Amino acid sequence: MTPADRADGVGTAPPANVTRNPELTPRTRHQPKRKLADNESVLAKLFLLPTVIGIIGLVAFPFVLAILFSFSDVTTGNPSLDFVGLRQWRAILDSRVFWTALRNTIVFTVVSMALIVVIAHILATVLVKDFKGKWLVRFCVLLPWTTPVALAAVSWLWLLNSIFSPIDWVLRWFGLIETNLYYLGRPVLAMGSIIAVHVWRIVPVATVIIMAGHMAIPGEINDAAEIDGAGFWRKLREITIPLTLPISAVAVLFGAILTFADMTVVFILTRGGPTQATQVLSSWAFFKGIEGGDLAQGAAVALFLFPLLLAAAILILRAVRRSEVI
Amino acid sequence: MARAQNGKSFSGGRIDVTNQAEVERIRRQRRRRTRGGRIALYTIAIIAGLIAAGPFIWSAITSFKVDPDLYTKANNPFIYNLPPTLEHWRFLLADTQFLTFAWNTFWVGFLVVSITLFVGLPAAYALARLEMKWSGPLGIAIFFVYLIPPTLLFIPMTRVVGNFGLLNNTWSLVLIYPTITIPVSIWLLTGFLKGIPKDVEEQALVDGYSRLSAFVRVVIPLAFPGIVAVIVFAFTLTAHEFIYALSFLSSTTEKTISIGVPTELIRGDVFFWQSLQAAVVFVALPIALVFNLLLGRFIAGFTMGAVKG
């Protein structure tokens, strides 16, 4: 094969000794300069340029700005960036609310994710099978995900209302409780409520992702396991779960980020109460920074999210890589 | 074989097929297990459906309740103790800015999704197909951007938006939301594109198309499930977003559903509960219907993207 025959030599002339069949001649018969639309290096740069500009301008720059803020005394009244050293950081680390918020952020995420993983796996196992009314169950299970978080949280605000909660009504009706539970009024119950709402809204996403993982396992492997004598539980333990581990990890990562970085649920349900018991880093940053006007401290509090997220991401990605089987 | 013969529950291994009594026992056990499995399956499915949809069913019922019915502790929250009314729906649609919120959310979503695809698809293609030395590190960098959530950047971002003169303007969302949607979309699309075999593209190149042409005419149609996944995901992220909208927007007419409903339908201590629930139902149902239609495609796109990415 001469160089002229190479597939990427579009537009080059065929060798002289080949009789030209007019039907087979490519559109470009002569040798033009390589067009811009072919120059892969330029194309690659062009395709990625908007993204890179966007990231630098609207992510990297604000990120740096946040760091600068945290070392300044910027407020909504005083917008100038005057350097004040570690003053803001010390103030944060000295405040009790910060440590509560840090603890809550981690606890809410870990507990939520643990529950979500278990529930989502169970649901995924159920939803991949065929049964009557499957579409209806699927529709229902997807609902929590389709609604904006804020709206769903508003619904839950009433469902957990200290006087009128329908949940309490049902519990009273069954005779399980006498007086209402103050879901949002007592610290422990409030934390549990926040976790419950997070679990409720993220299970759909996680289930869909894990379902995809289930369906990616070749049918013949399940057949072989059946023939080899593995019953339901053994198949689940030794085949299904190990093989869906990479994608479960992805689901966990998504879910963790969604929970960790969320302030909406706390904002709407408890505003961080009762007495800061359910405050998380992101909600506290909002109250301090936007509502309170202390931009510097707000930015500093928010920055604490980054190392935690980074650590979580690295851990999960490493777990995925290690369990790569294909 | 001893395991089966001593009458213990059969879990595996050969049995003596000539022993008819044994065979019959296994058959019955299997039927019982299958039936038990089915019962468990339906139970879980029903419970899951109820817990997931319960709040929405309740929302729908409540949106038609009159005040005295709702604000009575002893009343059954799931039935109409007093006749239902359309007043709250009317109030929501006519006397509040709800429809403005809905319209804002919609056109912002549309634009953001369009920008996401317009910027993200070529970027994903470049990373998946046009292998450059810096492709790998750049891909990782883009992914890590996803780890910088809005709740981290919202304070400096408010200032950036102010610098653009877009504070208290819905257009600020069109500018900023892509920073949330594009990294994830690139991640999904890159994985998805890598899963598409190269033959069809290479065929196009041989047939005389340029790289750019091949991308537009061949790759984009093939990537359809992935694109659907991105559209669904990006629109969801946009409609759900709360903190940026809350930080940038203060005027009622500029707000989106996500912040408009909680802030405008709660005037001080007065909650217009029934209208709030009507808003929830109004928003949830259409989105859920669309989701269900696209679920198949979405899973296809997401699996390839997430696993190979």
Add this chain to the structure above:
Amino acid sequence: MAHVVEVRGLKKHFEKGDIRAVDGVDIATREGEYLVLLGPSGCGKTTLLRMIAGLEEPTEGEILIGGNVVNGLPPRARGIAMVFQSYALYPHKTVLDNITFPLKTTIEDRAERREKAGWAADLLGIGGLLDRKPRHLSGGERQRVALARALVRDPSVFLLDEPLSNLDAKLRTSARDELKQFQERLGTTTIYVTHDQVEAMGLGDRIAVILNGKVRQIGPPREVYSHPADTFVATFIGSPPMNLIDRGDHLLGFRPENCLPIEAMGSNGDNLLEVDMQVHRIEYLSGDRHVYATISGLGPDDAHVITRIPATVDVAVAEDRTQRFAVHEKDLRFFDGDTGALTDSRPVRT
């Protein structure tokens, strides 16, 4: 003689009878035999195999293993072992774990399991690969692991679903040979599914030719080859396929190698059918000559035929020339014009 596997009146229908994957099959295997289920894609052979395995339940009919009805029993209770087309090795487990997996239900002692797995691995020549994962194995090695995993179950019957189709062509022939030797050594009854008639002819003690869910013929390779029960079997088996000439109300058939130039046919002229063939093209394949020609006069239309002249026959044949060929009467086959079934001889001279 005990039938190891028997199916009676087996049917599998889908979509309320619209799709008949298996439509009434009766087969009885013999002890230790290598039975091949042969047929084109979609003919129902795999569905049949899966029903025997217990992965699918039949709509009608009975499956018997060792003389006992096993309908309703899960696969693991039937004493069968199966090798899939993709081998279905557990990708996250080592070769050793793959092989010991089925033993976990019957043998409690880990050392004993390992010993048995080692025995199976050695038998198949993969003793050195026990610590590897499937993705680090070649196609041939993976196939052997699948066989070892099947072997350790001490099954009364092996079920194989096109296990050679994922190997490259060169490997396939040697793998075929090894497989046959392996089975003969063990003496276990084997049911083997394939669409490749060369494989079927090479491996089977008996071949069951299947089309549209029904068995068209079952018999030893020789019999299926030389006395096909109908036109489908006649053209499906043999490469090039049997030549069929339409003669109005019936079809006349003969195998390519039975039609030679008249000079090579010997002198018993009275039992020969002589035909003039217009030769179009000659292919030289592995020493034989494949002659593509047309015969006029045997039927209402011209018939395109292929004949195969072995290397041992020296007679010259030239393209674009008409030449006289002949077929022995005993090699002629007749098929009914409507049903395609094999019929008695008809007169051939015009």
